[in-house]
Amino acid sequence: MNSFGRIFRVTIFGESHGPMIGVTIDGVPAGISLSKEDFYADIERRKAGAAGTTPRKEEDEPKIISGVFNDFTTGAPLTILFENNNVQSKDYDAIKAVPRPGHADFVLNRKFKGFNDYRGGGHSSGRLTLALVAAGVVAKKVLGDQIKISAALTEAGGNKDIEAAIQAAIENQDSIGGIVTCSVTGLPLGLGEPFFDSAESVISHAIFSVPAIKGIEFGSGFKAAAMKGSEHNDAIINERGDTATNNAGGINGGITNGNELYFHIAVKPTSSTPKEQKTWNEQTKSVESFTVKGRHDLCIALRVPVVAEAATAIALADLLQIVNCYK
Amino acid sequence: MNSFGRIFRVTIFGESHGPMIGVTIDGVPAGISLSKEDFYADIERRKAGAAGTTPRKEEDEPKIISGVFNDFTTGAPLTILFENNNVQSKDYDAIKAVPRPGHADFVLNRKFKGFNDYRGGGHSSGRLTLALVAAGVVAKKVLGDQIKISAALTEAGGNKDIEAAIQAAIENQDSIGGIVTCSVTGLPLGLGEPFFDSAESVISHAIFSVPAIKGIEFGSGFKAAAMKGSEHNDAIINERGDTATNNAGGINGGITNGNELYFHIAVKPTSSTPKEQKTWNEQTKSVESFTVKGRHDLCIALRVPVVAEAATAIALADLLQIVNCYK
Amino acid sequence: MNSFGRIFRVTIFGESHGPMIGVTIDGVPAGISLSKEDFYADIERRKAGAAGTTPRKEEDEPKIISGVFNDFTTGAPLTILFENNNVQSKDYDAIKAVPRPGHADFVLNRKFKGFNDYRGGGHSSGRLTLALVAAGVVAKKVLGDQIKISAALTEAGGNKDIEAAIQAAIENQDSIGGIVTCSVTGLPLGLGEPFFDSAESVISHAIFSVPAIKGIEFGSGFKAAAMKGSEHNDAIINERGDTATNNAGGINGGITNGNELYFHIAVKPTSSTPKEQKTWNEQTKSVESFTVKGRHDLCIALRVPVVAEAATAIALADLLQIVNCYK
C-alpha cells in the first residue's frame, strides 16, 4: 500500500514526469490554521539548496484543493497538489534499456510487468518526497507547537566536517552518503504500543519510506550492542520520568518515555554517481559500461533532513491521535 | 494496535503471569499442512538454551485451538495458546514501587494509568515472544520451502567470539548486548512498495516489535553512509537481476530484487543486569539504589535470533500475500 | 479478514467442534471494570431460551485470559475463551456429501478447497456468535452507561404476535424468519464520516456479520422510498439538534445527530428446517431429497437480538473511539 497511518492517514501519488504530484491526508482534525505559506519553509529546505542558490519560491507552489476553508482545516480529506513544470523530453528508451545500478529501474520493470512509468523514476522518483514534506508540514501542525522535530546531516562520506566531505566528493566526482540525526522534544509519555506498533516500529516504517535510507538506530543503537547493562540503563530521576542519561533514545518497551526522542539514519550514496559503472543492458543482453547522464546531487543526504522530519512527524501524528482515542 | 499485517494478520495476547498467552492469525491460506510438531524446533531454539540444558519438550506446548483441521490449515483464523505454568508468587508491590531502569515498568504505569498488569512485565514481557515465534512458524509455512530465513548472533558485547563474550559477562556479572544478522534466500523479486510499505519499512516494523532491539540496517547499512556511489552500487549481471555485489541487501527502491536479503539488528544489553543500579522509587519519592532480583539472561541477544526470524517471516508472509493479490 | 474495527478491534476465532472458541479485542482502554459476571446476562439471553428453560450458568462460562487485571481492563489485548463442551460425534461424512441448502456448506467447501472444518458448520457456525456477544459486552462497557442499546424481535414469520408465530411454526414443522428492531439512545452527535465510514456503513458492516441477516434499514428505511420530502425531513427544533420526527433514524449524512438511532434487520428463516428438501449430493452427483437431522431452532430470529446488540455496540465503540481521536 502506498499509504501510511491508521488515523492520520497519508497517501502520496504522482510520477516524476506526470502533470503533477500530490498528497491526500485523511484524519486531520478540524480547526487547525493552515495556509500555503506554512509550507514554504520546509519546501525551501528540500530544494537543491547549496549556499548561494537563488530562492525559487515560484516553483513547488503548493495548491491546497480540499480540506481547508478560510485558512483552517475542515476535518475533510486534505489534498495538496504540486505541478511538475520542469519536465524535459529525454531519450527514455535508453533509460528503459539500461536499468541504472542502485536504482529501482530493474525491479520496477519486473514488478509492474513493464507498465511502470519509467521516465525519471516514475512514482519512485525523489520528486515524490515533496509530497512527503507537504504531509510533514500538516503533521507538524497536528503535533502542535510544544513538540519540536529537528533533523540535521551530521556526517557525510564518513566525515563529520561536512563541507570538506562535499568538496572532496566534487573533486572525486563520485557520490557520497551520510548520516542524519533526528531529535524530537516535547513529546508526551505514552506514544506507541508494546507489540507491533512500538514507537520504533512506526517511526522506522515511515522513515524507510524516504528513498536512500538503509539503516536506523534509536538512542545508542548499534553502540548499545557493545555496552554493558549497567552502562546502558538510564536511571529514572523523578516522578515525570526524566532520566539521567538517554541511551534509550526516549523509548522504553516501545513506548515514548517523555525524554528527548532521537535516532540516526544511514543514507546511502546517491545511486546516480558520475563515475562509469557496469550494468545489465536489457537490449544487448549483456553487461556493459555506462555513465549516468544529467545533473544529480552528489550527496543526496544533504536534502534528507527535512524529509526525515516529515516522515517522523507523520508517524508521531498518527501515534498521538491513536493515544488520544483512549483519553 | 497490537496486531500486524494487512492480509497475513497477527495479533498476540497474554501476560507474563496470566493463565496463558497466545496468538491469533487471520489470513492464513487453507491447505497448508500444520501440526504442533512443526512448532517444536523453533520453540526449543527460543528457550534459555545454554549448551547442556535438558530439552524440556513438555513445557511451552502449543495448543492449536482453531484454524487447523486434520493437520491442515482451514482458512479460518488460527489460534495457538500456551499455558503459563511456571508463574511464581512474588512480592509484586516491590516491583510496582521501583520501576526498573531500562524496562517499560514506568511508562506502562503512566500510559495505562496504573491499570497495567505489572507482574513480570505483564503484556510487555519477553514471554510474549513465544507467541511471536509460533506466528513465525506459521509464516514460514506460508512462505514455503523455497524461501529460507536464517538468523544468528554474530557479535556479543562488542566481541565476535561470542563464547568468550558470554564468559566475560558471567565473570563481570553485568549483562551485555549483541548483533544479530538475518538473511533470507529464495525470495522472489517484487515484494514491497515504493512508498510507505517498502520492504525495509515492513520488515523493520515487525523487527522493532521484538523487545530489546534498538537498531536495524539493511545491506551495508550504516557503512553505506561512508561509501562512494561507485563502490556501493551493485552491478546487475543478468536478466534475472542477480547482482555482482550486494550492498543493497536485496532491496532496491523498497522492493526486493531477488538477491539475498540481509540485515543486522542491534540488541541492547539485558535491562535486568545483576549490577546495582539507581532508579526512582515511587513510594519514597526519591532516587535509590536497587538490585534486580531473580535469575535473568545475561545476554538476551542469545535468544533473539529465532524471534527475529519469526518477525521477518511474518513481515514477508504479509508482503508475499499482498503481491499475490495482483497476479 | 475476520476482524472488525480500526481502533476497537475485534477478532473472533474457533470452530463449532473445536476445543474452544474465543475473541481477542485490541484497543480496549485501560481502567474499565470488567469481570466474568458482566458477561452472564447477555450470554444467558443468547441461549435457546424458551420460557421455562433452566438457567445453565455452568455452560458458556467466559474465561478471560488476558487484558484484565484485578477486575479492570489493562489496555492490553483482551482475550475471552469459551469451551465447547457439548460437541457430539456425528456422521460427518454425510454432512460433507450433502451440502445443506441455505447453509454455507457448499461455498465453504469450494472457497477453502475442501480444507474447511465442516463439522457443525466449522468457523461459520452460529456458535461463534457467542464470541460476538462477549465482544459486545466489552463494547457496551466502552460506550458507557449513558449509551443504551436495545434490540428486540418485533415480527416473526410475518406476524407481530410472535408467540402465535412460533406456535404456528411448531405446528407446521417449518422454520420461520423475523424482524429485529434495534435502537440506541444517549449517543452523542458526530459519530461517522461523510463517505465510506458513514454510521450506516459501519453499523451495517458489523450487523451483516451476524448469520442469517439479509437486510437492514435505518429510520424509515424502505418506507422512505415511498415518502415525500416534506413528510420525510425531520425538522430540527432546538440547539441540541433534537428533531420533531425521526425518519432519519438518528443519522444525517452518515453522521449521528444525537437523536435516537434505530434500525430494523431482516432475519431469514432458519436454514435447517425440519421439512424435506432437495439439494445436490456431492457423492451421487445428483439432486436428491434430504432432511436435516438433529434439533434446530425453528426461529433463529429469537436469538438474534442480543447478537445484534453486540454487533451494534462493537460498531459504535469503534466509531466513538475514532471520534475521540480528534478531541
Next chain:
Amino acid sequence: MNSFGRIFRVTIFGESHGPMIGVTIDGVPAGISLSKEDFYADIERRKAGAAGTTPRKEEDEPKIISGVFNDFTTGAPLTILFENNNVQSKDYDAIKAVPRPGHADFVLNRKFKGFNDYRGGGHSSGRLTLALVAAGVVAKKVLGDQIKISAALTEAGGNKDIEAAIQAAIENQDSIGGIVTCSVTGLPLGLGEPFFDSAESVISHAIFSVPAIKGIEFGSGFKAAAMKGSEHNDAIINERGDTATNNAGGINGGITNGNELYFHIAVKPTSSTPKEQKTWNEQTKSVESFTVKGRHDLCIALRVPVVAEAATAIALADLLQIVNCYK
C-alpha cells in the same frame, strides 16, 4: 476514515465549492488499459439526464494525473481530478444560519466545530459522487469483462411506473424517493468471509457511502423475514453450485455462491424539496419556516443507479483482490 478497501483502496476528496474534487486509488494492478474515454459513459449517466438533455461532454472531464502511462495502469496510485467549474457565488451566511432539514448541515457544523466548508454541502455534497463514479469505472476494469454490474431505478415514490411518479412529483412540487435494484452476474464463488467481511458487510459498507441511501436488502431481504425455511432455501442443482431459486441473492454464509448477486436499496426523497418546511434557525434561536432555494432534483434516486454500481464495483474489486491473495 474517508477511504475504503484493504487492497483496492479508494480515497475521495474535495468540496462542492472548492477548485476541484478527485479520487486516489491505491492497489490498482498494473497493465489494465485505461483512458479518459473509459469514464465518459458512467459520468454521463450520473448527470441530471432527463430525456432530451443535451450531452455535455465538456463538463466533468476526468483528468488522470497519476497511475496511468501510455493508457495502461502502472500499479502506482491512480489519481483522477475533476474541476468545479459551475460554482456560483451565493449568500452562504443564510445557509449557515439555517441548517436544512434532512441534510447534514447541522451535524457537520457541530462535528467539525464550525470549521467545515458549508458551501453547497462541502465535502458531503452529492458532487463527490462523481469521484465515486470515477473510482467505479476503475473498479469495473479490475473486475474484468466477465463480471457485469447493473443497477436501475425500479420504483419511485412508491410507484413502479417511474415516469408517472416523476410527473406526479413535478405536479405536487414535492420530492420523492425510490428503490434501486442492483445485480451482478459472472461473479466467482468465494468472495467474502464468514465473519465481519461477509460479502453483505463489505457491499453494504460501500453502498451506505452513497448519499440518501437508508436501506439495503440482499436477495429476498425483508420478504425473507416472512418466509418459511422450505420456501426460502435455494436448492443446489449441480456441481457448480447453481441454485433452482435465488432467495439468498447469491450469497450464503457471507460468501458469494456463483449465482447472480442482487440487492435492493432504499433511496430517501431528496432533502431539498420545494415545499416549505420548518427548521431551527441558528441566529434567531427559534424554529422557523423556510424554503430551499435553487434548482434541485425532485427525485435524486434517478441518479443513484450509476453511483450504486460504482460503490458495488469498488466493494467487489476489493473482495476479489483479497481472494486472489490466497491463490
